[in-house]
Amino acid sequence: MSQLSTKHLLGIKNITENDVQLILETAANFKEVINRPIKKVPSLRDITIANIFFENSTRTRLSFELAEKRLSADVVNFSSSNSSVKKGETLVDTVNNILSMKVDMVVMRHSSPGAPHFLSRNVKANIVNAGDGTHEHPTQALLDAFSIKEKFGDVAGKKVAIIGDILHSRVALSNIFCLQKLGAEVMVCGPITLLPKYIQSLGVKVELDVKKALQWCDVANVLRIQLERQQIKYFPSLREYSLYYGINKKLLDQLDKEIVIMHPGPINRGVELSSDVADSEHAIILEQVQNGVAVRMAVLYLLAGAKN
Amino acid sequence: MQKRLVLDEGQIAITLRRFCHQLIENHDDFENTVLLGLQPRGTLLVDKIVALLQEISGVKVPSGYLDATFHRDDFRRRDLPLKANETKIDFLVEGKKVILVDDVLYKGRSVRAAMDAMIAFGRPQKVELMVLVDRKLTRDYPIMPDYFGVRINTLTSQYVIVEWKEQGHEKDAIWITEKDKS
Numbered sequence: 001m002s003q004l005s006t007k008h009l010l011g012i013k014n015i016t017e018n019d020v021q022l023i024l025e026t027a028a029n030f031k032e033v034i035n036r037p038i039k040k041v042p043s044l045r046d047i048t049i050a051n052i053f054f055e056n057s058t059r060t061r062l063s064f065e066l067a068e069k070r071l072s073a074d075v076v077n078f079s080s081s082n083s084s085v086k087k088g089e090t091l092v093d094t095v096n097n098i099l100s101m102k103v104d105m106v107v108m109r110h111s112s113p114g115a116p117h118f119l120s121r122n123v124k125a126n127i128v129n130a131g132d133g134t135h136e137h138p139t140q141a142l143l144d145a146f147s148i149k150e151k152f153g154d155v156a157g158k159k160v161a162i163i164g165d166i167l168h169s170r171v172a173l174s175n176i177f178c179l180q181k182l183g184a185e186v187m188v189c190g191p192i193t194l195l196p197k198y199i200q201s202l203g204v205k206v207e208l209d210v211k212k213a214l215q216w217c218d219v220a221n222v223l224r225i226q227l228e229r230q231q232i233k234y235f236p237s238l239r240e241y242s243l244y245y246g247i248n249k250k251l252l253d254q255l256d257k258e259i260v261i262m263h264p265g266p267i268n269r270g271v272e273l274s275s276d277v278a279d280s281e282h283a284i285i286l287e288q289v290q291n292g293v294a295v296r297m298a299v300l301y302l303l304a305g306a307k308n
Numbered sequence: 309m310q311k312r313l314v315l316d317e318g319q320i321a322i323t324l325r326r327f328c329h330q331l332i333e334n335h336d337d338f339e340n341t342v343l344l345g346l347q348p349r350g351t352l353l354v355d356k357i358v359a360l361l362q363e364i365s366g367v368k369v370p371s372g373y374l375d376a377t378f379h380r381d382d383f384r385r386r387d388l389p390l391k392a393n394e395t396k397i398d399f400l401v402e403g404k405k406v407i408l409v410d411d412v413l414y415k416g417r418s419v420r421a422a423m424d425a426m427i428a429f430g431r432p433q434k435v436e437l438m439v440l441v442d443r444k445l446t447r448d449y450p451i452m453p454d455y456f457g458v459r460i461n462t463l464t465s466q467y468v469i470v471e472w473k474e475q476g477h478e479k480d481a482i483w484i485t486e487k488d489k490s
Contacts, residue, residue: 002388002389002390002391003388003389022391025391025392026391026392028394029375029377029378029392029393029394029395030378032394032395033378033395033428036428036429037400037428037429037430038427038428038429039428040428041378041379041425041428042378042379042424043378043379043383046384301378302389304383304384305383305384305389
């Protein structure tokens with residue numbers, strides 16, 4: 001197959017394993033493109049893409065913008081902080097106004113879970129979810145899977161532990177769906193207060209002891225504590241979290257094998273990861289960032305590729 | 309399905325040898341020359357030419373594979389998008405004499421896209437085109453080969469198929485067939 005089964009990338013849950021494989025294979029081609037002396041291809045030169053960010057983002061927005069520019073698309077950026085959203089305009093009105101300026105695709109981040117799904121039913125454009133609240137962050141999961149595949153050759157059969165704030169993490173949910181579609185075993189690990197009650201129903205292992213999780217896995221994907229989404233206290237203090245769930249070199253040295261450390265960023269150094277781990281040869285955090293551009297190029301290219 | 313043989317195994321072998329001698333004539337010691345096989349069907353051919361050149365002249369000419377999928381002009385205009393293939397070029401073409409190698413030259417659109425893709429690796433001094441089969445009078449772009457194995461008249465209702473033993477066929481052969489109308 002050379003075409004995705006969907007017009008939008010709203011989440012990993014509703015796309016097929018073939019879709020995921022096609023995106024990863026195409027991303028490998030784009031990874032080669034972005035390492036050329038001239039990193040640009042003309043594929044999307046007749047496409048205009050709006051990056052609509054209702055939530056803060058550095059990495060994802062830059063990564064999407066770079067991916068779009070490397071594909072030769074025209075790009076408009078929008079962030080809610082300096083827009084008419086503050087004057088009470090609805091989401092559909094805001095987006096339809098942008099689309100009336102002949103925009104073909106919308107990359108959206110929003111704090112409400114399901115916002116891109118709602119948008120995909122109400123506007124005529126390809127929608128890419130760049131993170132919707134605590135729900136999904138599909139391109140992050142795809143770039144994580146791509147990074148694992150690049151490191152190990154295959155994702156199937158690998159053991160991946162997702163460690164940290166699972167409750168508030170869209171990265172965790174998308175990663176679980178993506179890794180399972182590709183045949184990996186997934187474990188989640190964190191304080192019991194930061195694990196969703198339904199998590200076992202997704203077919204993942206649950207572990208409360210970080211040492212056991214690290215001993216079990218081939219890859220540890222370490223997540224940030226999302227203080228901005230926490231209205232109540234889920235653990236006594238960051239210091240205590242770091243003491244029980246922080247990953248440092250001493251902890252990794254105690255394992256009888258080498259594991260790969262991933263982090264979707266931004267890292268809270270000294271909380272979930274110590275600097276000696278984040279900057280070590282075990283960590284592929286910066287490779288993840290580079291792979292993010294290639295994966296997003298693949299997603300945009302494949303979504304735009306269908307004949308209109 | 310009707311099939312007409314264009315070149316058999318012996319004729320293809322002679323053609324490949326002729327290509328090598330023409331290249332030696334034009335490129336001397338290949339000091340500044342590179343070969344690029346166009347994905348997907350020019351890659352096997354370029355490997356064969358490189359091996360044969362080494363056998364004949366003792367020189368291993370640098371070569372690579374070039375995929376032009378992202379540079380094609382029919383993106384968003386096809387029913388199904390084309391799947392990209394690997395580009396494998398571990399040198400720059402800046403200032404080099406580049407020989408693009410493909411199996412069949414038809415409308416010239418793939419070669420145009422390939423030249424566009426090639427520029428991402430530098431500005432070549434000169435570019436030449438080598439094809440096994442030149443389907444004449446079918447071009448959409450003003451592109452002509454510098455080296456061709458055989459030049460044939462075909463209809464747009466026909467395919468030219470190049471078969472290689474390395475791809476599981478009994479013998480190397482080039483055929484003309486009618487497109488399946490079903």
